[in-house]
Amino acid sequence: MSRPEVLFPLFADLETLDGVGPKTAQNLGHMGIQAPRDVLFTLPHTGIDRTLRDSLEGAPLPGTFTVKIKVGAHHPSRNRGGAYRIHVEDAQTSFQLVFFHGRSDYLNKVLPVGSERVVSGKVEMFDGVANMVHPDHILPPEEADQIPQFEPVYPLTAGVTQKTMFKASRAALTRLPDVAEWVDPGQIVQAKWPDFASAMQAAHSPEAQGDLSATSGPRTRLAYDELFAHQLTLALARASERHVAGRPSVGTQALQQKVRADLPFAPTGAQERAIADIADDMAKPVRMNRLLQGDVGAGKTLVAFMALLIAVEAGGQGVMMAPTEILARQHLEGLQPLAESAGVVLEILTGRDKGSERRAKLAALARGDIHILVGTHAVFQDDVQFDDLRLAIVDEQHRFGVRQRLALGKKGGTADVLVMTATPIPRSLALAQYGDMDVSVLDEKPPGRKPIKTALVSTGRIEEVIARLQAVMAEGRQCYWVCPLVEESEALDLTAAEERFKRLRAVLGEGRVGLVHGQMPPAEKDAAMARFQAGETGVLVATTVIEVGVNVPNATIMVIERAETFGLAQLHQLRGRVGRGEAASTCLLMYQAPLSEAGRKRLEVLRETEDGFRISETDLQMRGYGDLIGTAQSGVPRFRIADLERQSALMAVAQSDARKLLVDDPTLQSPRGQAARVLLWLMRQDEAIRLISVG
Template sequence: MKLNQPVNTIKGIGDELENDLNSLGIHTIKDMLEYFPYRYEDNELSNLEDVKHGDSVTLEGQVQNTPNVRYYGGKKSKLTARILVGRILINAVIFNRAFLKKSLTPGKTVTISGKWDQHRMTVTVDNIELSSFSNDRAIKPIYSLKEGIYQKQFRRFIESALLIGIDDMEELLPGFIQKKYKLYSKREAIQAIHFPKNHTQLKQARRRIVYEELLLFQLKMQALRKFERENSKGTAKQFSHEELKKMVGLLPFELTVSQHNVLKEILTDLRSPYRMNRLLQGDVGSGKTVIAAITLYAAVLAGYQGALMVPTEILAEQHMESLQQLLASHNISIALLTSSVKGKRREDILSRLKAGDIQIIVGTHSLIQEDVNFHHLGLVITDEQHRFGVNQRRALKSKGLSPDVLFMTATPIPRTLAITAFGDMDISAITELPAGRKPIETYWVKDSMLERVYGFLNKEIAAGRQAYVICPLIEESDKLDVQNVIDVHEEIVHHFPDFKVGLMHGRLTNEEKETVMRQFSENNIQILVSTTVVEVGVNVPNASLMIIYDAERFGLAQLHQLRGRVGRGSSQSYCILIANPKSEEGKERMRVMTETNDGFLLSEKDLKIRGPGDFFGQKQSGIPQFKVADLVHDYRALEVARDDAKQFIESESFWTEPAFEKLRHYLSNEEFIKGEKLD
């Protein structure tokens, strides 16, 4: 097959160039054809008399001098050349391409593209052609290339690759799908995404490739779900609906409509013969713990044990307390297992757990230690699941015979990311706060208003309430981070000599952090100065004020998580953002924070501002890298692809009819069906 031929089949690619192309992931003709442009330039010359400061320009001119090259910061370089464009002499500045000096000889005609600085009469060059302007194509593709490979040269390679391999390009999509969405064929799309004749053609090529990328990914996800369900038979749990109704009726508050809907989805999962694999999203304070309590009670009614795993000891203790209150009148045996539980007390819990005398166990990662055995584990709930590694979550699941699994998170995940990163799970979301909850009032102030902020802080503490003061974590240096917190801590101690001020940061041991948080939750500390380590933390209903220094350094999701530490009691709560953002993006984040308390709305805005890669951080591998598709801009295509994939995988025809043969073949080559399943 011509597509599998090595790239050195193309004329002009020798050993050195082949190595350079290999380093970009281009090994075959197919790789070359699927190495798409990252942007395009309209291929027409700019008239310097018409362009404005900051515009992108394309200019043709003659080099007037031997370029000057300056090196800085090690290997970085700045090349400056004088170029005569018509009768106007301009500067061309080219960064990190010092090797061009040899080619840019006086009198040489060049074509440059880049950003125009009207004041300095300078173009900061993105792209340079060592020749006259050529209007052979209206839209010019620009590729992400490494030093030593030129745009013009690479476009020539693409042309050769198209001649060699385009006829062998396999069509994966069934004809009826292409017809339904009026999509280009694969060959048309590949040809047009590299060399579009006009913007309409480019749009259609991109539309076809985006849909295919997202459909293939969603097919894997939906096939994985089907595979998981069929190969991990759960146990259909039979429990008394009346008993459960009675328990909900005895709660000291009414469930919201959203909580009722979520509960219905979870209870349906428990009754089904398939193992539950569900993610429960709910904003801070939306009432996920109550849902967890009702779900655990349902499992106990069905004759099973339930486990609730949380990231910290103090959180485990608070969940334990909540469960004891919520299930007080139901004669349920609940125990707590953390690293603090030692000796005879631990042995007693382990033997009762194994015998089945303990029906619900709450704990930290202590629950997954080897000597922890259950009598009949039927339900595992993990709170703040992203704080546990895949192996830790899997270890707890393995303690039972296909127990139902519910993951809970207070991090509102945008819909597109939820569909993508957790596509193999069912997703439920609590989208409203319980009745009577007062929205947190959020204010954005400048540094100059610090004295007024301190005055307000004094007023809240004097009224018997508590406050958090958060300083940003400066990533370049842990020492700087701690120093920053220590400085603020000293300042607060100096300002408020009559109150107890606590200090917390990432350099403390887990035991030290637990001690500080316990003192704060018991009101032995009135003001807690901390880095973001309190982000996912404990419930301190008496804390009514959150002050965040340098708030512009944080993303919206993180600011919202921090704000959610207050507003848990009956008092009106406040969040004060101290920020002097320089960028429009920073100002926009501050404005959005003061306008809404809706975590889901904030997460969508955050995704648009920061992009999907930064939303979960580098450690999250749940977000795939697509070649063309963009999860923010292509969210409608993602939803269509997800719905189509779901329908295909669940239909008999997908697994039997010739129209789907190529897609079936694609799936059968994917490792997840043969090997390790995703967690």
């Protein structure tokens, strides 16, 4: 499939645009502008009112004004590079035009004494005289209509001026193609949106400040086009997943009943709903692709284990993958008692398994003697073969790419896939990142989890905090101490952690304090964690490596140093490391005074609520989604016009519309389907185009 001809002019070389030479084209490249299409999707962010006025008399200075003048005397500068001043008069008052490095021959030609001109530019008071320095526009009155009444202001980069952007955008607008409508006609009527070309014209030709807001009709329409193209891509990916034949795995309930009989508490409503969703998916002849989203302590482990049991009941095997060895071992510990209740064989496979022990495990796995395997990415190695893999569960999605998700699926060509994440993701982000998956949310806490008391203390009170730790340790309890993240440098993170470790060891005693950080060899890290889990060390000093999933029920205090440097979602995850046992737990957020207004607000949200979804929504509003998920996790697309934070409702509409279009027209052959194909090309959704041409 090749790009539709109607779009050729928009994907031509930048240099085919008026006023864009090789150098400008190169500079525009730094802004991600590669073709005329990208010029169109770079919208003005503010505007300047250049309405013609009679006089500057009474005008609020400084400001930008357009006024008709009569040119008076020229006063060239006495020294090189000084100010060249020209005395001018409008209908009611006089002021000066000022040019630095002004050349007499040029200025006498452009502004001859006695002539009339229209000038537009920024006016400021200087030594009691109004000055317009380097006017943006100087034209004879009969050409004054060339000055836009309201001039759009574009984002710029080095070597690109407003004039260049304005000219390039006007040239690109002349190439707007006449395309058929891809948005649902009902949506257009209800939202009163213009068609694509009119929306683009209007967005580049604002008539007042209000036209620049993201909520204006033309801009909302263009944002929707971006979101719709993205959701169409995800929906196509989802549909192609749907075509992947799965194998129906129908549970008999026999093993699940045994586990239920041994549970101390009945599962929550949310857990029951998730288990039912998963069982339904697994029973279907297509491959499951579901996301299980649960807050800290919402009981994902039980749901995951019930899903694994369905695979075993159906005569197959299940695998659960964790990003690190520590987490894999922990899943093993969490699942062991459940496996004993059910009477199934549970094993672990990590990079540590070597030689004959590893060979024995692999043989048992291939024979089907191991029912459930817990592992790290070692599970991806070629020599790992299952007898009959029915379900693959991937923990903490963002550390596994989609590629690995697929590689795991290949082990059992038809295996169902369940992805678990403990990071509550705001709805708009979940739609952008996981729009191709079905989502189950665990939004209730199982009974028996004690609330965690959260307090804010300034770093000045560190002595009191240490004294508190001593008291808690005397009662046989344990504590985490998380060190601050130092900007961009693991070496500095390390120094901070080591300093804190030495200081605490000096106060609390040798052998009572452990240390884990990112630079340690994995075996040392595991050993330090194991000593803490066994209760040999009372305090564990750590960088954020303990963020995900560590389970030590005896730990009741979490100290987070310089809490204001962490993201809210991260603080919420860290806090979830305590409050896992019988005793009341506390999280101390230590901050460096003075806190900024925003910093204080963020920490107070944590003090007020343990609801991870509310926390992540706040985080999104305050920091923006780029920070929230970190630039490294670029699973989230960057949009040029749409704003994920403020337009999440629009994203939801785009998702349901994209899915509906594909239900009605799976191969996009109808007139609207054909228009949608053009949209995918326009939005550079090559992935989607590949899926259609393959499909």
